[in-house]
Amino acid sequence: MMLLIAKRLLIACSTIIAVIILSGLLIHVVPGDPVTAMMAQSVTATPEAMADMRSRLGLDLPVWRQVMLYLWHVLQGDLGTTIRGNEPVSRLLLQRLPNTFALAVAGLATALTIGIPLGFLAAINRGRIADTAVMIIAVLGVSIPAFWLGLVMIQVFSLKLGWLPVAGSGWRNIVLPALTLGLTYCALVARMTRSALVEVLAEDYIRTARARGLREHQVLLVHALRPALISLVTVIGLVFAYLLGGQVIIENVFSWNGIGRLAVQAMLERDYPMIQGFIVLFATSVVVVSMLIDILYTLLDPRMRQR
């Protein structure tokens, strides 16, 4: 077990370093730089003054040197300061992390609460009307843009009924974005639950369980659903890691102060340290979560330990 964790950690660290180098190179490929972006609304600098600003920001260095310098700072635990506001990147990210984390957990919990029973219902009624109905809901869930769904929610729950606020990042504000996120992802969860359960229901041990005279609900809930849910862990874990990177559309619609909006704003401003900081955080969360999934998998499924 310790060897597995050590191996995983090594892979995780090298993945993050590779992401930093690659993303560092890529953000410089995108046209426009922080100084040009500053002049977007009012040009009040001569080309010489703009060149001087670039050199003071270290933007005149070769790209490879800029990337290596950044990597060196990250390895020392320093994510740098933003170009626009001159604020520590780590502080800005940490300020938003609780909001992003809360929305990811709430959204995922909603998706699971709706998705797993729906998938279960579809699997045990395979080929019948209930199955088709659930799958139609799943297709709708995937197809309805979160943007539109969010605005409809605001119109209904905030404007017409006046139950919830339109914008902000307080506890009452999380209900609508979590519901929107949940409805979008419940379709995926329902489909995954259904297919995993259908697969498990065809296994020999289910037939054996039934042959031993176990009650149907015991067969379904204890012997079938548990192993089916194990295979869901991977998907849920990856969705969760993805959600930790921020939900730009949902955050925009509900004015939720998460990491996604911070990243998009930084990209528009070409605030390289901020963009890089976001990428480091996002890469780290994906790597850490997938590492945890691997470990969790081994704990949940005894068969994995023997391999």
Added chain:
Amino acid sequence: MTQFHISKHVRSLLAAAAIATGMALSPAVAADLTVARSVDADSLDAQKASTTQSLQITNLIFDTLLTMDKDGSVHPGLASAWSMSDDGKSYAFTIRDGVTCHDGSTFDAAAAKASLDRALDPATLNPNLSAWGPITGSSVDGKVLKVTLSEPYGPFASFLTSIQAAFLCPSSFATKEFKPVGTGPFKFVSWTRNDSIELAANPDYKNVNPLIENPGKPHLDKLTFKVIPEAVARMAALRSGEADLVEPSLEEATDLKSDSKFKVYAAEFSGQQMLAAFTWKIKPLDNPEIRKAIGMAMNRDAYANIAFEGLVNVANCPVAPNLFATDESLCAGWGVSYDPEAAKAIMEKAGYTADKPLKIKLSVHKLPGWDQMHQIMQQDLAAIHVEAEIETREVAAFFDHMKGENERTDGLPVVWTMGMSGVDPDYLTFLWKRPGFVNMGINAQLDGMLDEQRKLSGDARATKIHDIEKYLMENAYAVPLLSPGWGWLMASGANVEGFKMGFMVSLLFNDVTVTR
């Protein structure tokens, strides 16, 4: 259980008293106001901030040395009086008595000098550094701040009224971490990035800005700026009462205008000007006749009325209306006017027909209203045998791209659009003096004229600015389109009184009252 019985007599007396004092009948005047905008400030350090959204906030916290009236005339600000030497190379500003910073310290000439020094220090990374002009030094003499320049700088006084020229109290930058401490009508309270900014009224404020009526403390006690990126959500916030004043989308502003429950505000003195320009080094756009034909095809009335829902005006000069020396009627005579038939004839004479059109790129960046304008423009150009392919980029990428395009001398010609804002026509220098912003510079003749206007003042400067505008327009290097063009609209409920928008879309809250 104790019961209180109020006699009929007493009840009538109480009712009469309530009516007499107006207590129960008149609506309450609220002490706070919430504004919802689409994006947050990028910095509250007025000497680092570059976006309008940032400067709108810093302009409430900090004051300027001078102020500007509706007609473009310059008035006192933090400086109660100022003078310029005969050679135009030194200025003396007498700092007003009794100005206190939000932290209680006195704002005097020494504080003004400290703020000026920081604004001019290249290490500050002030995006507006060049606009301060050729300042060589400053000194303090009692109440007077003296500023010396290497050469006369005509736009200096105008620039000192601009929201880009805020004066900070030295305690703002005394420590490594910047603290927004100013002398303005509102004090900084808190800022949660991408979420909200809270300001509180400065009880000691004494106003001298001619655009504001209230001479003292703002009527509001608290001012909150929320970020609501989505336009539909901002409108929902306005309708639900979560926000009192919002940035509406173009479509919503049109709807709200006809609704008596709401008010729509359009900035009159935005200083914003939209224009079309050409990669004139590439054939056939090197020919002014072709450039003129393209300008003549542009139906600017349609852009204003259809793309911008009638919420902007056609503007004839390369500089925004209401700025120093801007004369819309003079410019109208120099520029091209809409005449698609004549434009088509010019193009046909040059050998372009429906079968063999001139192929160009229409290079643009994304903004509300602009997208629709470019689509109409594309049709306008098609009508004179110009086949334009629209290329839309995000703003930073767009300007980076145009830097390369403006240097090219061959390949596909490009017509492009941009916007510019400021409080003085001197922005022409930043755009058109070689190499110019994104290599827009033209030639030595124009460079000379741009340099000269900077050294002049008064009528002589106005005449020189007219010469520059005439040159740009008669040679069709620029086709003025509309004014304003971005972020110039606000909407509130009918219960908000006294809200105004100043120069460069500054937001003025000193006169605002809200009834609930």
